[in-house]
Amino acid sequence: MKLRFLGKNSTVGDCPTLYATDRDTYLVQGWKIFANDLLMRLDIPDGQTAVEVPTELFEFLKEDGLVASEFRRLEDPIMILTPAGTYVVQGLEVTDPEALSQMEIPDYETVVEVPKATITALLEEPRGVDLQRQAQPAL
Numbered sequence: 001m002k003l004r005f006l007g008k009n010s011t012v013g014d015c016p017t018l019y020a021t022d023r024d025t026y027l028v029q030g031w032k033i034f035a036n037d038l039l040m041r042l043d044i045p046d047g048q049t050a051v052e053v054p055t056e057l058f059e060f061l062k063e064d065g066l067v068a069s070e071f072r073r074l075e076d077p078i079m080i081l082t083p084a085g086t087y088v089v090q091g092l093e094v095t096d097p098e099a100l101s102q103m104e105i106p107d108y109e110t111v112v113e114v115p116k117a118t119i120t121a122l123l124e125e126p127r128g129v130d131l132q133r134q135a136q137p138a139l
Contacts, residue, residue: 002021009056015029016057049090055087074087091113
């Protein structure tokens with residue numbers, strides 16, 4: 001799998017990153033999720049995982065020719081908007097050695113692959129009822 005770097009949200013110790021692939025998909029590198037309240041809300045099938053990334057990471061979609069405005073709805077693969085202003089993104093866990101060799105991934109991060117078409121659909125106006133799932137702040 002060949003990757004094209006789109007952008008990175010870099011601060012000290014943090015490096016969520018967005019890549020386009022030669023398979024018409026995006027790779028989303030983000031923080032592993034350890035919070036039980038988030039994990040309990042996700043139904044993650046075998047072979048998939050979820051990462052948490054800043055919402056601003058998707059502004060780099062413009063580097064792939066997309067209008068990088070706000071997502072119009074939350075559904076697969078962007079599952080939850082957290083109170084901290086991050087997205088939980090679910091997708092196939094990346095295990096491809098060629099792809100992984102092109103990235104620097106700290107122990108507290110992992111990478112998911114999501115189809116470009118599903119990301120593009122989330123930028124469009126919703127049809128019918130829009131059921132956005134948001135994580136509730138801890139009490």
